[in-house]
Amino acid sequence: MSNARIVVVGSSNTDMVVKSRRIPRGGETLLGSDFIMVPGGKGANQAVCAAKLGAQVALVARIGNDLFGESSLANFRQAGVNTQYVTRDSNAPSGIALITVDEKAENAIVVAPGANYELSPEDVDNAAQEIKQARMLILQLEIPPQTVAHAIEVAHNAGVRVTLNPAPIRPLARDILKMVDVLTPNQHEAAELTGRAGEGSELDAPSAAKELMAMGPGSVVITLGNRGAYVTDGYINEFIEPIIVKPVDTTAAGDAFTAALSCALAEGMNLSDAARFANRVAAIVVTRLGAQISMPARSEVDSFSFGN
Numbered sequence: 001m002s003n004a005r006i007v008v009v010g011s012s013n014t015d016m017v018v019k020s021r022r023i024p025r026g027g028e029t030l031l032g033s034d035f036i037m038v039p040g041g042k043g044a045n046q047a048v049c050a051a052k053l054g055a056q057v058a059l060v061a062r063i064g065n066d067l068f069g070e071s072s073l074a075n076f077r078q079a080g081v082n083t084q085y086v087t088r089d090s091n092a093p094s095g096i097a098l099i100t101v102d103e104k105a106e107n108a109i110v111v112a113p114g115a116n117y118e119l120s121p122e123d124v125d126n127a128a129q130e131i132k133q134a135r136m137l138i139l140q141l142e143i144p145p146q147t148v149a150h151a152i153e154v155a156h157n158a159g160v161r162v163t164l165n166p167a168p169i170r171p172l173a174r175d176i177l178k179m180v181d182v183l184t185p186n187q188h189e190a191a192e193l194t195g196r197a198g199e200g201s202e203l204d205a206p207s208a209a210k211e212l213m214a215m216g217p218g219s220v221v222i223t224l225g226n227r228g229a230y231v232t233d234g235y236i237n238e239f240i241e242p243i244i245v246k247p248v249d250t251t252a253a254g255d256a257f258t259a260a261l262s263c264a265l266a267e268g269m270n271l272s273d274a275a276r277f278a279n280r281v282a283a284i285v286v287t288r289l290g291a292q293i294s295m296p297a298r299s300e301v302d303s304f305s306f307g308n
């Protein structure tokens with residue numbers, strides 16, 4: 001059991017998920033099948049995942065003063081996440097994500113960020129002591145850029161390692177990337193950040209990772225879907241084998257990967273072993289429908305029987 005202290009600064013949403021044969025085209029109405037409403041949001045998914053893996057997790061987030069926020073809060077508490085720094089916004093509603101999941105387990109997501117976009121640098125300052133005592137700080141990009149930048153600075157100046165999951169993608173300033181210890185884009189985000197988005201073919205992970213490293217982070221871990229992952233810290237340059245499972249829903253697989261990688265690093269694992277562990281956690285998540293409800297406990301990861 002890990003006792004690593006982790007702080008996540010990020011978003012919390014309620015996910016409205018519809019299963020559909022395929023993702024609808026623009027202007028098209030499709031009849032889907034199952035519907036579920038479940039807790040999501042990249043930040044909250046990562047916090048719940050890390051807590052279920054045994055870390056001591058505090059979440060810094062903003063929810064609305066509504067039933068969605070109430071239910072997210074109850075879910076964090078049930079997962080053992082410290083909610084002391086989750087604040088309620090009296091004007092903005094809780095974040096919502098509309099998600100379609102197709103037969104191949106791929107998804108399309110639209111987020112109405114609501115209160116997530118009110119999470120401020122002052123909210124980070126209120127949690128500064130917690131951040132300074134943590135082993136790792138984890139961030140994503142569903143909250144205002146200035147809040148992300150401030151949190152990274154607070155952690156970096158205190159010698160706390162920072163994981164940045166650059167999702168949803170947006171341009172990142174080099175002075176911010178220099179303070180990031182672990183950058184975890186998926187292949188599309190890595191392509192976007194390195195100007196390869198138009199190339200169309202499979203990402204050349206080693207060269208994209210090299211270019212990302214030149215932007216300043218201490219290490220880069222690119223998730224490659226069914227091609228596994230690629231890790232580099234300038235010394236280690238390694239492909240991590242994919243784990244073959246029957247996918248049901250890929251939603252939050254990247255969140256699980258980032259959280260598990262950070263937990264493993266906080267526990268003292270090296271980068272390659274941490275990525276292998278994160279791969280196992282993400283593989284379990286894709287076999288289940290929904291975001292936070294799919295996150296496995298540590299004991300499940302240890303006992304899960306994978307196909308390969």
Ligand code: RIB
Pocket residue numbers: 011013014015039040041042045096097109111142251252253254255291
């Ligand atoms: O990464 C998956 C998450 O993206 C979903 O839970 C949704 O809320 C969006 O934030």
